[in-house]
Amino acid sequence: MTAAVPDLGPLDIRQIIQISFLLAASTILFFSSLPxxxxxxxxxGSRATSVNNTEGPRPEHDLPKSHTRSSWxxxxxxxxxxxxxxxxxxxxxxxxxxxxxxxxxxxxxxxxxxxxxxxxxxxxxxxxxxxxxxxxxxxxxxxxxxxxxxxxxxxxxxxxxxxxxxxxxxxxxxxxxxxxxxxxxxxxxxxxxxxxxxxTITAPSIRTMIGLPLFLLASGIQNDCHTYLASLPKYTLPDHPIFHTMVCPHYAAESIIYLSLAILGAPEGAWMNRTVFTALVFVACNLAITASTTKEWYMAKFGREKVEYRWKMIPFVF
Ligand SMILES: NC(=O)c1ccc[n+]([C@@H]2O[C@H](COP(=O)([O-])OP(=O)(O)OC[C@H]3O[C@@H](n4cnc5c(N)ncnc54)[C@H](OP(=O)(O)O)[C@@H]3O)[C@@H](O)[C@H]2O)c1
Incomplete structure (x- = not known):
């Protein structure tokens, strides 16, 4: 028995998913470009809380000028x-x-x-x-x-x-x-x-030999970061060695996880799985923006000198 095939117009499902990820990434970039x-x-999260209080939402005096109410x-x-x-x-x-x-x-x-x-x-x-x-x-x-x-x-x-x-x-x-x-x-x-x-059971391909260790390593690092963050009183400047290099190593790990999936899911003759790659674009844009905000917030809360030399998310790049 064959199932009825709904007409999706000119776009197929993988294109719909790819376009959705890219549209979401562009929307977030657009919103972030306007303070x-x-x-x-x-x-x-933490970045939206007051830099003066230990916890709780940001009071109005903490917000940028554009954020204070002036019109309907x-x-x-x-x-x-x-x-x-x-x-x-x-x-x-x-x-x-x-x-x-x-x-x-x-x-x-x-x-x-x-x-x-x-x-x-x-x-x-x-x-x-x-x-x-x-x-x-x-x-x-x-x-x-x-x-x-x-x-x-x-x-x-x-x-x-x-x-x-x-x-x-x-x-x-x-x-x-x-x-x-x-x-x-x-x-x-x-x-x-x-x-x-x-x-079937076969010898691992080169893509598996690269992608699988990347996935496992990044998963382990992300787990360590989350365990460490959970051990901190809210809010403390992270002092774990990996946080000395980067403000948000857990975001770097997340991006590497999606990169490894894009490599592992590459069809024969391709370097990357296109659909997962568009997901990686969304994840990386989203996390890069949050990593930037985290760095600004840490500088405002704990002092510029303690944070300014840390990378946001990717050592030597960003
Ligand atoms: N796939 C995606 O598109 C995507 C998007 C966003 C996040 N993520 C992933 O989801 C995970 C969580 O992301 P997130 O943005 O929620 O991370 P986050 O803001 O760093 O928060 C993670 C946890 O750590 C706590 N925390 C953060 N900084 C702290 C500090 N300085 N002192 C004490 N506690 C602190 C937070 O507390 P509070 O709850 O009090 O804030 C929260 O419980 C990450 O691994 C990230 O990669 C993925």
């Missing part, structure tokens, strides 16, 4: 800005990530009619091997699960917040990632009658 929008809608339009903006949710709701991202990974894992294993519809609309191009598909799915599930466990075990009560649109974007990002990691292998899935049986 009044940046402080209202982009800054979140600013009052409307204030209302929208005040739609905040706890920073701790990052946990939901990883719940969504793990559930979506499980959902698509089941679709793939049982080759359901939903999977066939998605694969038939995924777009043509070079495909991935079944071994690559299995590895990509597994690593995304591992990443979501690790962050979920860390968020549960290390999470502490905090008054810090994020704008509700961040929360929606985060949920959508992780839902999209659970498809992005395998969508370039749609043709392989369509050809296979039993995906699990088509997984």
């Amino acid at each position: 009044s929008l940046k402080s209202r809608f982009v800054t979140y 339009s600013e009052a409307v903006l204030d209302c929208v800005t005040n739609l905040q949710v706890p920073h701790g709701w990052f946990l939901h991202f990883y719940v969504v990530s793990v559930l979506c990974s499980l959902f698509w894992g089941i679709q793939i294993i049982f080759r359901t009619s939903l999977l066939v519809v998605v694969c038939e609309n995924a777009g043509a191009g070079r495909t991935l091997s079944m071994n690559q598909l299995a590895l990509m799915w597994t690593l995304m599930a591992v990443q979501g699960l690790r962050r979920l466990v860390e968020s549960i075990l290390l999470g502490k009560s905090s008054a810090s917040k994020m704008w509700f649109v961040h929360w929606i974007l985060g949920v959508l990002f992780y839902a999209a990632m659970s498809i992005a990691v395998w969508i370039e292998g749609a043709e392989t899935l369509l050809r296979s009658q039993s995906p699990l049986k088509d997984i």
Whole structure:
């Protein structure tokens, strides 16, 4: 029985995902280029708390001049800005990530009619091997699960917040990632009658020998950073050696995780998996902006001289 194929117009699913990641990255860059929008809608977590108080939201005297209320339009903006949710709701991202990974894992294993519809609309191009598909799915599930466990075990009560649109974007990002990691292998899935049986044991390719250690190393570093941050009183200038070099080593690790996935998911003859690469662009832009804000906030709170020589996120580059 063949499933009905909905008409998605001129765009296929991988293009829709790629364009969405790039649009999200451009939107965040645009918002960050305008100080009044940046402080209202982009800054979140510790950076949005007062530099004078130990915890709690930023009082008005701490905000940039453009942020003090002067007109009805600013009052409307204030209302929208005040739609905040706890920073701790990052946990939901990883719940969504793990559930979506499980959902698509089941679709793939049982080759359901939903999977066939998605694969038939995924777009043509070079495909991935079944071994690559299995590895990509597994690593995304591992990443979501690790962050979920860390968020549960290390999470502490905090008054810090994020704008509700961040929360929606985060949920959508992780839902999209659970498809992005395998969508370039749609043709392989369509050809296979039993995906699990088509997984074979072979010698690792060069791409696996580069990408897998990168993924594992970056995951370990990120775990160390989160364990260390969770051990600090709110808020303290991080003193761990890796934080001496970079203000946000956990953001560098996150970007390396997506870089390793882009390498591991590269189709035969390509260097990168295009769909995962666009996700990496989004992640890197997003985190670079937050790393910059973190550095500014640390300088204002703990003194310029203690922070100015630290890189934001990438040693010797940024
Ligand atoms: N894939 C993506 O697009 C994306 C986007 C954003 C983040 N992430 C990843 O998600 C993870 C969390 O990101 P995040 O932006 O939430 O990190 P973050 O702002 O550095 O916060 C992480 C945790 O550490 C605490 N913390 C941070 N700085 C501290 C300090 N100086 N003293 C004491 N506690 C401190 C925070 O407390 P509070 O809760 O009190 O703020 C929070 O609990 C990171 O690994 C990041 O790479 C991914």
